[in-house]
Amino acid sequence: MGGFVLRDFERFTSAEVxxxxxxxxxxxxxxxxxxxxxxxxVEVxxxxxxxxxxxxxxxxxTVDLALRSDGVWRVIELGDGQVSDRPATIEPQTMIAALLAQPR
Known part of the structure; x- marks a missing residue:
């Protein structure tokens, strides 16, 4: 099988969130x-x-987003828990509380 891969590069103005x-x-x-x-x-x-x-x-x-130069937030990556790392600047207790607060 053959094929083509097309890429479109976008300009982002923020780090990923x-x-x-x-x-x-x-x-x-x-x-x-x-x-x-x-x-x-800016606020996401x-x-x-x-x-x-x-x-x-x-x-x-987990969903990672970045702000494009036109002001639109773009989804960069979506994961089902395999990429759910906690940044060092968020306390473990904060993350645990947020995850447990949502009623199931």
Whole structure:
């Protein structure tokens, strides 16, 4: 089998942001573990992606986003717990409390 791979490069103006989701609800937003001291320049707008993430019907997800130069947040990576690292700047207790607070 052969084929072509096309890439489109986008310009981002922020470091990646990691979000943690329980039963389709975002329970925590923080820096990406690879850049724990980099906060986004503006508040993350989850409204466009929230219904899509909830529609997956998964009990736990992490979603990494970055801000494009046109002001739109782009999903960079979505994981089902395999990439759910905690950045060093978020205390373990904060993360545990956020994950347990969402009613199931």
């Amino acid at each position: 990691r979000t943690w989701w329980v039963d389709g609800v975002c329970v925590l937003v923080g820096p990406h573990p690879d850049t724990p001291n980099d906060s986004p320049p 707008d989850l409204a466009p992606v929230a219904p899509l993430i909830a529609g997956l019907g998964l009990p736990f997800l």
